[in-house]
């Protein structure tokens with residue numbers, strides 16, 4: 424069930440340059456089904472900005488009725504969000520969409536989690552849940568530059584972790600795809616910028632592969648047709664999937680990226 | 681006694697609040713949040729003869745207190761709407777207003793003929809004002825003679841009253857309104873979105889893949905009010921008003937301007953509960969303003985404060 428709830432901010436802090444970690448208390452945690460689901464946040468009571476902002480759930484603490492998000496300060500909406508402090512309330516709609524399937528792997532198998540920039544956050548909860556199932560997890564996380572790197576230590580707690588930066592200021596210089604080439608895995612889960620997803624899908628479409636897509640949204644619940652993409656079986660036709668309600672996670676080959 | 685019920689051609693409304701076309705799909709998504717029978721009516725997503733995919737993405741862009749959309753009339757097509765969406769909606773005690781779109785006159789006629797036979801469709805809304813499709817849509821909405829002829833031909837085949845949805849992208853909205861009234865329209869709905877655009881700061885490229893899109897939301901409210909104020913004095917058929925409505929106060933303002941009912945579009949994206957919230961708040965606001973029934977508010981601006989000068993000229 425999707426809920427609309429005024430959630431109390433438990434904490435918010437800047438964990439890397441322009442990267443914020445935000446934890447809220449909310450009953451809607453009980454509705455969260457899978458890592459990779461997201462919420463739609465109204466950052467201000469006014470109508471400017473008008474639309475809600477989609478942000479992924481990065482970890483869930485059902486015991487304390489809390490969940491955490493990690494986001495980058497970008498434009499108007501996320502800048503306002505970054506100003507919110509502990510104890511303030513946030514209007515959140517969620518959980519939305521379908522997340523990463525964790526049951527694709529059996530204990531002892533290996534999952535490769537590949538994230539780029541602000542696509543990294545939802546992989547954190549995914550890693551936690553895979554480890555709990557006895558799945559081995561490898562992380563490959565790509566960032567622009569050293570100051571944008573976050574959660575390296577947190578991911579290291581759950582498994583091997585490789586960091587790349589585009590400018591080489593931290594970790595290995597280059598793209599995540601340079602690292603993946605040399606790794607063995609049974610299933611690949613990825614979230615990040617579209618060019619990265621495209622490169623990964625091109626290389627590994629014959630493998631078990633799940634990709635989380637990004638698209639500009641209106642409603643976030645499947646009503647407005649803002650966020651559609653074409654089905655792969657019918658590239659020139661009228662078949663479609665909605666990123667908000669059919670995704671954001673799709674199996675490779677399901678939709679045209 | 682109800683203080684909100686309104687009767688319009690083809691429509692017995694429990695209250696004058698309905699979601700606007702394209703902002704509510706075919707109702708399913710919002711039925712997770714509340715009982716759709718609470719609504720006065722539902723204006724469903726535009727329906728065309730064949731299924732349509734619509735425009736490439738990005739299809740939405742934001743602007744201060746508003747949004748631009750270029751969905752491009754994506755819909756599952758007439759057959760699917762009749763065989764599956766409308767029967768699903770029939771579980772609710774709420775009249776449906778079917779939004780009819782097309783590229784050529786024959787398209788509109790075909791959709792109108794079939795969809796007006798569905799038992800829960802109580803009225804049609806002719807969408808002659810979509811700014812996001814290359815042919816049809818807007819042409820029908822900007823040339824009075826073309827709009828009048830289309831209205832007349834759709835009236836001939838429709839089994840239910842026909843409302844015509846006017847485009848604000850014209851220099852003389854009153855002329856358009858009068859033309860479709862003369863074509864036999866039973867009512868008007870207004871306004872559709874205003875054509876606009878946003879550019880990316882880094883690349884200079886339009887944000888929307890379609891380059892331009894329709895502006896909706898609170899930003900367009902004053903435009904809608906002005907147009908309804910003018911049109912409602914110039915025609916005798918009722919006007920269903922829309923454009924940036926998000927509160928009970930807004931609803932009253934639209935009634936003052938001359939609307940007989942209203943539709944809420946973009947605000948559903950901001951708050952999925954906006955329609956039932958407005959319905960609950962309206963009686964309290966009527967108390968504060970000293971009205972027994974909402975219909976008493978209709979046209980107050982021009983009834984009490986004079987007609988628009990240049991209309992009489």
Ligand SMILES: Cc1cc2nc3c(=O)[nH]c(=O)nc-3n(C[C@H](O)[C@H](O)[C@H](O)COP(=O)(O)OP(=O)(O)OC[C@H]3O[C@@H](n4cnc5c(N)ncnc54)[C@H](O)[C@@H]3O)c2cc1C
Nearest residue numbers: 476477478479493494495497498499500501541637638639
């Ligand atoms: C399913 C999903 C999950 C996401 N999860 C995260 C996350 O965990 N952390 C994070 O930092 N970001 C995430 N994003 C991206 C995030 O939504 C945008 O960065 C944010 O909306 C930008 O808003 P703004 O007001 O700062 O930017 P502005 O440029 O002012 O936004 C203008 C409009 O464009 C939209 N928009 C701009 N960039 C994007 C984008 N990349 N994707 C979708 N809409 C966009 C905004 O929502 C808004 O409607 C996610 C996006 C999607 C679709």
Ligand SMILES: Cc1cc2nc3c(=O)[nH]c(=O)nc-3n(C[C@H](O)[C@H](O)[C@H](O)COP(=O)(O)O)c2cc1C
Nearest residue numbers: 700701702726749807871872896897923924945946
């Ligand atoms: C995403 C979106 C899709 C729309 N689709 C349609 C449509 O299919 N047919 C139509 O007549 N109007 C459509 N409209 C216009 C609305 O019905 C309404 O006239 C307009 O948005 C103004 O109202 P608002 O400011 O309350 O949104 C659409 C508007 C939006 C925002």
Ligand code: FES
Nearest residue numbers: 641642643648667
């Ligand atoms: S955002 Fe409205 S359908 Fe996906």
